[in-house]
Amino acid sequence: MLLLLLSIIVLHVAVLVLLFVSTIVSQWIVGNGHATDLWQNCSTSSSGNVHHCFSSSPNEWLQSVQATMILSIIFSILSLFLFFCQLFTLTKGGRFYITGIFQILAACPSPSPGLCVMSAAAIYTVRHPEWHLNSDYSYGFAYILAWVAFPLALLSGVIYVILRKRE
Numbered sequence: 001m002l003l004l005l006l007s008i009i010v011l012h013v014a015v016l017v018l019l020f021v022s023t024i025v026s027q028w029i030v031g032n033g034h035a036t037d038l039w040q041n042c043s044t045s046s047s048g049n050v051h052h053c054f055s056s057s058p059n060e061w062l063q064s065v066q067a068t069m070i071l072s073i074i075f076s077i078l079s080l081f082l083f084f085c086q087l088f089t090l091t092k093g094g095r096f097y098i099t100g101i102f103q104i105l106a107a108c109p110s111p112s113p114g115l116c117v118m119s120a121a122a123i124y125t126v127r128h129p130e131w132h133l134n135s136d137y138s139y140g141f142a143y144i145l146a147w148v149a150f151p152l153a154l155l156s157g158v159i160y161v162i163l164r165k166r167e
Contacts, residue, residue, distance in 0.1 A: 018149035027140030061127040068120035075106035100160030107153030118150045
């Protein structure tokens with residue numbers, strides 16, 4: 001049982017790291033000496049030094065991506081905190097429903113649309129062409145990490161819902 005709990009915590013922490021990195025790192029779109037993330041557009045020299053950084057576009061869709069990424073981090077942190085609380089207070093045989101629900105909210109759409117990393121990455125994918133019309137740009141590793149975080153967070157949430165507390 002201890003090994004199972006440890007592996008669940010490691011999976012949850014890995015999801016948190018992926019969410020933090022994908023939200024913070026300036027590599028959502030890269031190409032031609034430019035790197036773009038949710039917060040700013042930067043131009044770099046051939047040696048990799050950053051020359052200019054400008055704030056990202058004030059488009060509503062980009063603000064919704066920023067908000068959903070932050071919400072997914074908040075829900076995932078709350079889920080980890082609730083897991084530890086339930087681990088010590090839940091009765092024997094009880095399930096970690098609350099923890100699982102918060103982790104699933106971090107992963108995928110809820111009854112309130114747009115509260116997750118999947119929604120953020122999907123909105124970014126759909127709206128990307130109107131922001132960067134040049135086809136020389138490609139998606140960066142932070143964008144890919146956001147998509148990788150989605151199934152891992154969903155898996156983690158489902159494991160929490162299935163998990164029963166034992167002695």
